[in-house]
Amino acid sequence: MWSGSHSAKRKYFDFEDIQHVKGMTPYQSSKFATDLISCALNETLNERQIYSFNTAPGYVLSAISYLMLHAFFWNFVIPVFVLVRFSKQKTKH
Secondary structure (H helix, E strand, O other): EEEOOOOHHHHEEEEEOOOOOOOOOOHHHHHHHHHHHHHHHHHHHHHOOOOOOOHHHHOOOOOHHHHHHHHEEEEEEEHHHHHHHHHHHHOOO
């Protein structure tokens, strides 16, 4: 499994400058390189039931992101719902 990024784009990668010495976006370039490596591994190894995966952690619900969402939900969203509920009750009467 490779750690990718949603910012990995072909426009940031240059085969003439593999180490991205001349560019201004080394992170995006390196993440696109991992995309290429993963694809190349799949092309050569899939027939032997060996697979390479590339994922962007920002798109994956991991234990840590679940805890962050959980905290956000209970600390921000629920109080907003409560306030809206009370404001609706006041306007009804």
